Amino acid sequence: MALREIVTVGDEVLRKKAREVNRFDDKLCILLDDMAETMKYEGRGIGLAAPQVGILRRVFVVDVGDEHGLIEFINPEILSVEGEVLSEEGCLSVPGRSGCVKRPERLKVRALNRKGETFELEAEGILAVCVCHENDHLDGVLFIDKVVEQEEKD
Numbered sequence: 173m174a175l176r177e178i179v180t181v182g183d184e185v186l187r188k189k190a191r192e193v194n195r196f197d198d199k200l201c202i203l204l205d206d207m208a209e210t211m212k213y214e215g216r217g218i219g220l221a222a223p224q225v226g227i228l229r230r231v232f233v234v235d236v237g238d239e240h241g242l243i244e245f246i247n248p249e250i251l252s253v254e255g256e257v258l259s260e261e262g263c264l265s266v267p268g269r270s271g272c273v274k275r276p277e278r279l280k281v282r283a284l285n286r287k288g289e290t291f292e293l294e295a296e297g298i299l300a301v302c303v304c305h306e307n308d309h310l311d312g313v314l315f316i317d318k319v320v321e322q323e324e325k326d
């Protein structure tokens with residue numbers, strides 16, 4: 173495993189739409205392992221999307237410290253959302269900034285794992301927020317585009 177460099181706001185790769193994964197090979201496994209390591213190394217990270225390491229593929233990893241542990245999402249699709257919460261967010265690609273964003277309270281997501289097998293997950297709270305935030309990265313959307321109230325990070 174290796175740490176990957178995190179791309180920050182201003183780099184156009186963060187604004188592009190990522191492409192679907194169609195090969196479930198060693199290269200994908202290496203990317204997923206590197207992303208998990210990079211996210212954990214960065215400490216504050218609870219999610220990381222492939223465009224944030226310069227790879228325009230529909231892949232993200234999350235670990236919000238709950239019973240699910242690390243979850244890998246490939247070609248994710250949010251199937252349904254419910255409710256609304258205001259969540260305070262930051263992003264490893266937007267250092268030094270945080271802000272409040274409206275997110276669904278609960279959602280259902282379908283994705284593939286690293287073997288190419290489909291799974292579905294019902295998420296709520298911080299996990300739901302994190303899935304939405306990371307999924308936005310795959311479409312070139314950053315939390316700063318959706319902020320309703322902005323603060324300086326301490």
Ligand code: NI
Nearest residue numbers: 262263264265
């Ligand atoms: Ni982010």
